Amino acid sequence: MKVVALVSGGKDSCYAMMKCIEYGHEIVALANLLPVDDSVDELDSYMYQTVGHQIIVSYAECMNVPLFRRRIQGSSRHQKLSYQMTPDDEVEDMFVLLSEVKRQIPSITAVSSGAIASDYQRLRVESICSRLGLVSLAFLWKQDQTLLLQEMIANGIKAILVKVAAIGLDPSKHLGKDLAFMEPYLLNLKELYGSNVCGEGGEYETLTLDCPLFTNARIVLDEFQVVLHSPDSIAPVGVLHPSTFHLEKKGHPGSTSLEKEQGLVFEVHGDGLNRSESTHQQDNGIVDLVEHTRDRLHLSKTEKENTFSICCWLEDSSESSTGLKEDLETVLTEIESQLLKHRFNWENVLYIHLYIADMNEFALANETYVKFITQEKCPFGVPSRSTIELPLVQAGLGKAYVEVLVANDQSKRVLHVQSISCWAPSCIGPYSQATLHKSVLHMAGQLGLDPPTMNLRNEGAISELNQALTNSEAIAESFNCSISSSAILFVVFCSARTKQSERNQLHEKFVTFLDLAKSSRRVSNVLDPMFLYVLVPDLPKRALVEVKSVLYVEQDTETEDETTQDHSGDGDYSYWGYKPEKWHQDCLQKRVVDGKICVAVLSISAELMRKLHGASGEEEQQLERASRFCVYLLNKTLYENSFSWQDTTSLRIHFATSLGVSVERLSNIFTSAFRELNDMSHGVKIDSSKEPIFNLVPVLGAGNSSASLDNIFTCELFALRS
Numbered sequence: 001m002k003v004v005a006l007v008s009g010g011k012d013s014c015y016a017m018m019k020c021i022e023y024g025h026e027i028v029a030l031a032n033l034l035p036v037d038d039s040v041d042e043l044d045s046y047m048y049q050t051v052g053h054q055i056i057v058s059y060a061e062c063m064n065v066p067l068f069r070r071r072i073q074g075s076s077r078h079q080k081l082s083y084q085m086t087p088d089d090e091v092e093d094m095f096v097l098l099s100e101v102k103r104q105i106p107s108i109t110a111v112s113s114g115a116i117a118s119d120y121q122r123l124r125v126e127s128i129c130s131r132l133g134l135v136s137l138a139f140l141w142k143q144d145q146t147l148l149l150q151e152m153i154a155n156g157i158k159a160i161l162v163k164v165a166a167i168g169l170d171p172s173k174h175l176g177k178d179l180a181f182m183e184p185y186l187l188n189l190k191e192l193y194g195s196n197v198c199g200e201g202g203e204y205e206t207l208t209l210d211c212p213l214f215t216n217a218r219i220v221l222d223e224f225q226v227v228l229h230s231p232d233s234i235a236p237v238g239v240l241h242p243s244t245f246h247l248e249k250k251g252h253p254g255s256t257s258l259e260k261e262q263g264l265v266f267e268v269h270g271d272g273l274n275r276s277e278s279t280h281q282q283d284n285g286i287v288d289l290v291e292h293t294r295d296r297l298h299l300s301k302t303e304k305e306n307t308f309s310i311c312c313w314l315e316d317s318s319e320s321s322t323g324l325k326e327d328l329e330t331v332l333t334e335i336e337s338q339l340l341k342h343r344f345n346w347e348n349v350l351y352i353h354l355y356i357a358d359m360n361e362f363a364l365a366n367e368t369y370v371k372f373i374t375q376e377k378c379p380f381g382v383p384s385r386s387t388i389e390l391p392l393v394q395a396g397l398g399k400a401y402v403e404v405l406v407a408n409d410q411s412k413r414v415l416h417v418q419s420i421s422c423w424a425p426s427c428i429g430p431y432s433q434a435t436l437h438k439s440v441l442h443m444a445g446q447l448g449l450d451p452p453t454m455n456l457r458n459e460g461a462i463s464e465l466n467q468a469l470t471n472s473e474a475i476a477e478s479f480n481c482s483i484s485s486s487a488i489l490f491v492v493f494c495s496a497r498t499k500q501s502e503r504n505q506l507h508e509k510f511v512t513f514l515d516l517a518k519s520s521r522r523v524s525n526v527l528d529p530m531f532l533y534v535l536v537p538d539l540p541k542r543a544l545v546e547v548k549s550v551l552y553v554e555q556d557t558e559t560e561d562e563t564t565q566d567h568s569g570d571g572d573y574s575y576w577g578y579k580p581e582k583w584h585q586d587c588l589q590k591r592v593v594d595g596k597i598c599v600a601v602l603s604i605s606a607e608l609m610r611k612l613h614g615a616s617g618e619e620e621q622q623l624e625r626a627s628r629f630c631v632y633l634l635n636k637t638l639y640e641n642s643f644s645w646q647d648t649t650s651l652r653i654h655f656a657t658s659l660g661v662s663v664e665r666l667s668n669i670f671t672s673a674f675r676e677l678n679d680m681s682h683g684v685k686i687d688s689s690k691e692p693i694f695n696l697v698p699v700l701g702a703g704n705s706s707a708s709l710d711n712i713f714t715c716e717l718f719a720l721r722s
Contacts, residue, residue: 003137004029004068004101005112006094006125008049009056011159011179012114012140012198014208015152019139019422020112023452027112027213029105030067031097032056033090041227041239042163046076047090047121051239052162052207055219058247060264062214068104070097070268081120082379083127091124096270098132104266110135115419116143117200126418130375135428138419139452142474145198146187153180158210160221162240165230166203167193171238175226179206207240217247297334298663302648302693306722307350307407307438309650310338311695314398315664324361325368328400332372335404346373348406349383350435351442355401355697359389359538365400366429373430381414385431386445386548388493389538391657395698396664403695405442405649412437415478424474425449433475438720440597441479441486441551445493446471447543461494461502461544462509468547469513479553484517486551487529488591489599491716493546494709495539496700506545506706507531527552530589532601532716534654535701535709550718552593589704590637598643598719602633603703603711623661623712627673630715635677638719647719651694654702654714663696670694 003025007013009032017027034053035043042051050072060067072093078086086092102108111129115122115138122138129136140148152159159179164171168189174182186204189195195203210218223243230237300311312331322330339345352373356365365387375382383404392401416432417423427433427444434443448457448464449471457463469483476483483490490510494503510531518526539546587608590600604626630653638644655666674693701709 001025001110001135001137002028002105002107003110003112004031004098004105004108006114007032007056007059007067008114009052009059009162009207010049010114011152011157011206011208012116013112014114014159014211014213015148015155015157016112016114016138016140017213018155018157018211019452020137021213023139025110025112025137027063027065028108029101030059030063030065031094031101031111032059032067032069033072033093033097034069036071036073041241042229043072045072045090046079047094047124048072049205051205052242054242055207055221055245057265058217058219058245059214061247062217062219064216064264066105066264066266068097068101068266068268070100081123082381083124084379085127085131091128094124095128095131097268098128098134100266100268100270102132102134108134110137110420112137112139113419114138114140116140116145116148116198117196122417122419130418136419136426138421141417141419141421142423142478145196145200146190149179149183149186149197153183156210156212157208158218159206159208160240161204162207163205163238164203165235165237166195166201167235168195169204169235171226171228171236174204175238175240176221176224207242215250217249219245220248221245297330299334299338300693300695301338302650303646304649304720305408307405307649307720309403309405309695310335311401311403312338313392313401313663316393316396316398322399324356324358324399325364327398328356328365328368328402329371331398331400331402332369335402336372339404339406342406342408344406344408345377346383347378347380347410348408349373349378349404350407350412350437351405352383352385352431353403354385354387355390355392355403356387357389357392357397357399359540359542361399362387362540370430375430378430380410380412381416381435382430382432384414384433384435384442384444386493386546387540388445388534388536388546391537391698391700394657396662397698401697403650403652407437413479415475420452420454422452424471425451425454434479436479436553438596439552439554439594440488440720441476441481441549441553443472443475443549443551445546445548446475447539447541447546449541456541456543461498462505464543464545465492465506465509465547466513468545469510472547472549473517476549476551479551481551481553482517482521483549483551484514484521485526486553487514487549488527488552488593488597489530489532489550489601489716489718491532491534491548491550492706493534493536493539493548494706495542495544496535496537497542498544502544503709504707506533510706527593528591530591530599530601531704532714533703533706533709534699534714536699550599552597554594588633588637590641592641592643595642596721598638598641598647598717598721600634600637600715600717601704602630602713602715602717604630604713605703605708605711623666623669624672626712627666627669628676630713631670631673631677634715634717637717643719643721645693647721648693648717649720650716650718652697652716653694654697654699654716656701656710656712657698658700659712663698666696670696 074090448467702714
């Protein structure tokens with residue numbers, strides 16, 4: 001990509017440019033924001049480093065790249081973490097600056113910044129990039145600061161300290177000192193006081209005088225003054241004011257100073273208002289389309305009122321068949337209507353499962369999706385998401401099928417990093433890496449993407465799995481937890497293109513990764529996760545594997561895994577002719593965590609069907625028996641652990657399309673099983689007047705082992721006690 005680099009003069013923005021080049025991008029322009037008054041060294045800015053701005057004009061000459069500069073008109077008016085467009089805010093100065101760069105150099109598609117740890121700065125750069133249709137590149141994001149400092153010095157960053165403001169740093173002693181000279185001292189301050197060695201806590205700022213990007217010349221600082229801002233006895237604050245400097249041409253020993261190349265420097269003016277931006281208005285044609293296809297709409301909703309799921313799909317028919325765009329618009333409009341009916345909106349949605357019939361139309365699905373789910377509609381953060389191709393048409397469904405997990409409060413905490421970095425794959429679109437709500441962390445589906453290049457690992461399914469798990473671990477660490485110790489459930493989607501030989505190894509490799517992670521972290525309190533493998537036709541980017549993790553991240557509370565808890569004597573479970581038997585556990589995984597969460601994965605194979613009922617009976621009767629057995633075991637699991645069906649947030653029944661059974665038929669079979677359960681008064685009654693509490697999900701296969709995915713049904717239940 002062609003990149004405009006935000007430069008402050010500091011080491012971070014320069015090293016970020018070097019990383020851009022390392023990953024194959026091209027720096028075609030520089031952008032800098034500076035004070036209105038040249039004599040002012042530092043502004044009271046939450047966003048910009050301005051100390052040493054007098055020298056930045058020379059970067060154009062040193063790199064032979066145009067430099068666009070704008071004087072900061074605004075101030076820090078919008079100080080909440082997530083930024084919204086605010087008149088006269090200093091962030092709008094960046095918008096005007098980058099708008100002009102894009103106007104003059106239309107080929108630019110990305111913006112580089114040196115953000116390492118500041119969410120405040122990263123989110124504002126991402127906001128501007130989103131408004132301008134640019135990609136944010138932040139290759140230093142979340143990197144280990146000690147290693148980063150060592151890399152900068154080893155890779156030729158020649159920088160000096162131009163501001164100090166921390167215990168152990170003295171303006172009279174340390175301003176003007178070379179970064180390499182200061183490295184051991186900065187590392188010592190980290191050990192003594194916990195300082196950030198890269199200055200991310202405001203401990204110090206730097207000015208780069210030379211680096212490998214400066215191919216034409218280096219900057220030589222001839223004279224400077226030390227200006228003491230605060231004579232504090234513990235942490236005095238001081239800045240370096242450059243008095244005179246010159247450029248020294250490279251490749252000619254003893255060369256004289258160069259004339260400043262004014263032709264490469266552009267001053268950007270403007271009032272900061274963006275009159276071209278507008279909020280998306282929903283097309284009235286979508287509403288008409290919903291009315292036209294309402295007879296094809298089907299809904300499923302769980303009974304739970306605090307955290308519940310809504311699922312919507314279309315019955316497919318040759319007479320009324322439409323395309324993906326129309327089907328997805330219809331489904332999302334209906335879900336939006338259901339949310340409004342409960343006085344909710346998209347901001348209340350925690351997670352979205354987006355199922356489509358053809359992954360070749362993924363771009364079209366995204367284009368339609370962003371008409372409904374936007375950052376403007378979700379001020380508390382956009383929901384996390386997984387996108388999977390399912391055999392929808394083969395199951396008699398439409399081209400799109402959507403499930404949303406909804407909360408009736410606004411307490412969710414969202415991680416949404418849109419910048420491309422070395423940390424984890426970016427989420428450039430309106431979906432987040434993870435959403436935390438009531439101690440449950442719902443992680444977006446993770447592919448085996450190399451974060452800085454956003455390319456899939458091309459060594460096969462095992463390599464993709466390892467990278468997907470590495471990405472998941474990086475996201476989990478942002479919530480102070482680990483997938484190796486905090487995971488409750490892993491859902492692993494396997495593409496039909498995965499070789500059987502690799503599929504057989506996936507689970508073993510998965511467990512090995514988790515074991516290594518546990519030993520490296522040396523954690524004592526470890527949950528025992530469950531696994532669900534789902535075979536699907538295709539995945540985004542033609543990936544072979546996608547991992548969706550659900551974690552328990554209760555803070556400052558001892559977590560008890562109550563999987564051994566059993567109250568089987570509390571009730572009579574002899575209904576439908578079933579009695580509790582030890583072999584039932586062979587098809588059922590269950591976890592109860594801290595008395596709050598109950599998760600169960602139940603697989604019914606053809607072999608188990610024979611064990612249950614023999615070969616007798618018509619296919620319809622066998623399916624009815626299988627559905628009853630599923631309901632029996634799930635009800636028993638909930639009741640034994642003091643949960644009810646009203647605690648259920650989601651129940652997915654994955655069924656293989658090879659059965660040749662329609663969704664309508666299966667829905668009737670399972671609905672009848674639940675009604676019979678009610679009539680027998682076992683467990684807690686389910687209100688049969690409401691929609692079914694289960695979602696039927698057509699797949700190619702599913703099970704708790706990657707090597708065996710030929711089950712008839714695989715039920716995935718999640719219950720959360722309020």
